[in-house]
Amino acid sequence: MEKKIENWEKEFDKMALKDNEDYYDEIDDDDYKELKSFIRQLLKQEKEKLIHDHEILINTIIDTKNREIKKLKGRGQN
Numbered sequence: 001m002e003k004k005i006e007n008w009e010k011e012f013d014k015m016a017l018k019d020n021e022d023y024y025d026e027i028d029d030d031d032y033k034e035l036k037s038f039i040r041q042l043l044k045q046e047k048e049k050l051i052h053d054h055e056i057l058i059n060t061i062i063d064t065k066n067r068e069i070k071k072l073k074g075r076g077q078n
Contacts, residue, residue, distance in 0.1 A: 008039075008043075009036060012036065012039070
């Protein structure tokens with residue numbers, strides 16, 4: 001995972017230097033680092049949200065399957 005973070009940061013740096021040379025000259029390094037930190041935090045939040053949503057989906061599937069199994073077992077006993 002750490003390697004992916006480094007990759008997006010390198011791409012971000014390249015874009016800032018290539019596409020926004022004038023803008024990059026106007027912002028100081030602290031602002032630039034703060035922006036990268038903000039993006040990093042957003043990515044982390046999105047990752048946590050995806051993990052949470054995935055857990056909910058898996059639990060829903062498991063619960064549904066368990067109810068189906070219970071129904072089938074109940075029918076077999078009657």
